[in-house]
Amino acid sequence: MDNILKVTVLTDLRSVTLTMPCDDDKIEALEDMGELEILRIDWEIDNLDLDDEADIISALHRLNGIAEGADCLGDEDYKKFLAVCAFKHAFTLDDIDHCLENIDDYDFDPDINSYEDYLEEYLQRTDELGSIPESCAYDVGKMILMAQNGSLTEYGIICGESNRLYDTLDGSDREQIMEYISAQTRCTISAVDKSEEKLFYSCNDEGIKAARVGHLRLDFGSGKEFYGTWFENSAELNDQEFKYEQSMVINSLRCTLLKNRESMSEYIQEHDSLDLGDRGSGFKVQTDSNVFYLRCFPKAGEYDCYCYCYDRELLEQAMSQTDGEDMAEEEETQMGGMTQ
Numbered sequence: 001m002d003n004i005l006k007v008t009v010l011t012d013l014r015s016v017t018l019t020m021p022c023d024d025d026k027i028e029a030l031e032d033m034g035e036l037e038i039l040r041i042d043w044e045i046d047n048l049d050l051d052d053e054a055d056i057i058s059a060l061h062r063l064n065g066i067a068e069g070a071d072c073l074g075d076e077d078y079k080k081f082l083a084v085c086a087f088k089h090a091f092t093l094d095d096i097d098h099c100l101e102n103i104d105d106y107d108f109d110p111d112i113n114s115y116e117d118y119l120e121e122y123l124q125r126t127d128e129l130g131s132i133p134e135s136c137a138y139d140v141g142k143m144i145l146m147a148q149n150g151s152l153t154e155y156g157i158i159c160g161e162s163n164r165l166y167d168t169l170d171g172s173d174r175e176q177i178m179e180y181i182s183a184q185t186r187c188t189i190s191a192v193d194k195s196e197e198k199l200f201y202s203c204n205d206e207g208i209k210a211a212r213v214g215h216l217r218l219d220f221g222s223g224k225e226f227y228g229t230w231f232e233n234s235a236e237l238n239d240q241e242f243k244y245e246q247s248m249v250i251n252s253l254r255c256t257l258l259k260n261r262e263s264m265s266e267y268i269q270e271h272d273s274l275d276l277g278d279r280g281s282g283f284k285v286q287t288d289s290n291v292f293y294l295r296c297f298p299k300a301g302e303y304d305c306y307c308y309c310y311d312r313e314l315l316e317q318a319m320s321q322t323d324g325e326d327m328a329e330e331e332e333t334q335m336g337g338m339t340q
Contacts, residue, residue, distance in 0.1 A: 004067040005043035007060065009036055018060070020067035027060045044082050047091045062093050069100050080108040083155040107164045110156035115141030118157055118165075125166045129177065135255040136181050143180065147173040180248070189257060191272040192284045192293070199315075200274075200282050200295040200308060207318030211310045213237040213290070216250070218305040220261040220298070226254070237311050242290060246309060249285055249292055257283065257294065258305065264298040291315055 008017045012034030018026060030036060036056045041048055041063075050059050070081055084090075084099040084106050112118045119132065119141035132140055145152065147169055150159030159165055169177070203209060214232040221227060228250075232238050250258065257267050273296075274282035280297030293308045 004070050005041060005063070007038060007042075007063065008040040009056070009060075010039050011036055015039060018064075020064050021071050022064060024061065024064065027057060027064060030060070031057055045085050045090070045096065048093075048096070049091045050093070059093065062097070066093070066096055066100060073103075076110060077103065079110050079155045080106065080158070083108055083110075083153045083158045084160075086153040086155065087151045087158045087160070106158055106160040107150075108156060108158045109165055112152075112157045115139075115145065115152060117141075118145055118152070122166055126168050128168060128174070129181070132181060135252045139251055140177055140181065143177050144169065144173075147177075189253070189271070189283050189285055189294075192274040192282045194274065196284070196293070196319075197274060197276065197282070199291075199293045199310065200276060200279075200306070202308075205318065207321055208310075208315065209233070211314035211318050213242055213246075213309040213311060215309060216246075216307040217303050218258065218307065220264075220304045223262065223300070224260045226258070226260075237314075242309075242311075245287055245290055246292075249287065249290075250307070253285070253294075257296070261298045261300070261304055264296055264304060268296060268298070286312065288312070 005020050006017055007020060008015055009030060011030060014033075016030065016033070038050060038056060038059075041050075050056075050063075070078055073081060081100060081103055084103055085096055087106070088095065088099055090096045090099050109118075109121070112121060116137040119137050122141070122144055123129065123132070129140075142152075145157060145159070145165075148159045148165055148167060149161055149163045150157055150165055157165060198205070199208065202215070203212075212233045214230060214234065217229045217231065219225075219227045257264055268281045271283075276282050276295060280295050283294045283296065285292040285294070289312055291310045291312050293310070295306045295308075296304065298304050
């Protein structure tokens, strides 16, 4: 494998670029050129740090030795070596040398470049977990890989420390993933009653405001990006349990309603929603603990969606009180009309 790396060194006379691996005498020749400084290292391992290497000649010899070892690898093993360095966050010569010497301790698959692909391959090899909804594929693939002490790198997936990428899960990991999948499947989008219209905005009703955790403002950018800004209303309600559930809901919707601007427009056309006039269309997602009201307005130059998040129990209490007040006002108006 040619041109593993290039090192540019500044000497008192000129700059010299060494293409490694190289003959040691090319490095030795630099000693006669005065004070040395490494200007640039061109390599796939772009975070290499030689600041702690006091003797540049010695550092260059070590780097050349690493390049010689890497040069002996086949194409796939060299890719694996780079993946190991990325996985171990190697940035010193000691780190990189250790990765090269222990490359056989790692399990590597260069053909997997996404969590969804990993999940598909994992299920084919292990026949675990059963059918996984498409909306869960990214997160479930990531959860399984993390359970294997693995990581997704730009070179493929890799794991080490006695783990293997396609080992079956232990009981606790499997249970956690199954609970997650079960929770995801409960994230169904439904239409909304007209009486809930005020829940798509920052309503000032005291009971409803007390039930509101906050709201999320979402934007697809040029059409397929995904940007979000969170506005908190209640720090007490915005606990870890809520954050987990909100993340679960939003990630689930990324495969349907929140996939991109075009998909949102198609979804609105194909499903019943609450007509909010020039403010868009309204949908609701309800879980055991929370309710999410999504006001969708897919249009370039506008924010595509606002998602208002409520504590379900507090919201139901507030809405029942509001409904009772509305009924009392209606009865009072009718009675007044009868006496006139």
